[in-house]
Amino acid sequence: LQWLKNPGPQREKRTLFGDMVCFFFITPLATISGWLCLRGAVDHLHFSSRLEAVGLIALTVALFTIYLFWTLVSFRYHCRLYNEWRQTNQRVILLIPKSTNVPSNQQCLLGLQSLKRNSKETVV
Numbered sequence: 001l002q003w004l005k006n007p008g009p010q011r012e013k014r015t016l017f018g019d020m021v022c023f024f025f026i027t028p029l030a031t032i033s034g035w036l037c038l039r040g041a042v043d044h045l046h047f048s049s050r051l052e053a054v055g056l057i058a059l060t061v062a063l064f065t066i067y068l069f070w071t072l073v074s075f076r077y078h079c080r081l082y083n084e085w086r087q088t089n090q091r092v093i094l095l096i097p098k099s100t101n102v103p104s105n106q107q108c109l110l111g112l113q114s115l116k117r118n119s120k121e122t123v124v
Contacts, residue, residue: 012081019074030067034060 037060044053 012085016078019078023071023074026067026070030063034063037063 037056041053041056041060044050044056
C-alpha cells in the first residue's frame with residue numbers, strides 16, 4: 001500500500017492499473033473463447049471434418065499460450081518494479097528499549113524522537 005500512496009511512480013501506477021483492467025477484461029474473454037473453440041472442435045470431431053477440429057484445437061492452444069505469456073510477463077514486470085521501489089524506499093526506525101542505565105533526561109529525548117516519526121516509516 002505504501003507503493004500506491006507514494007506520489008513518485010505515477011507512470012508505473014497507470015501501467016499497473018491498465019494491466020489490471022486488461023487482466024479482468026481479457027480473462028473472461030479468453031476463457032469463453034477457449035471453451036467455444038473446444039466445443040466447436042468436439043462438434044467437428046463427431047459430425048464433420050477432423051481438419052477443422054484440429055484447427056480449432058490449435059487456435060485454443062495459441063490463445064491460451066498468448067494469454068499466459070502476457071500474464072507472466074506483466075506480473076514479472078510489476079514484481080520487478082515493486083522490488084526496485086522497495087530497495088530504494090526503505091525507511092527504518094530503530095527503537096531502543098528503556099533501560100535502567102540511561103538517565104531519565106536521555107530517555108525523554110529518545111521518546112520525543114520516536115514521536116516525531118513519519119507515518120511512512122517502518123518500526124523495527
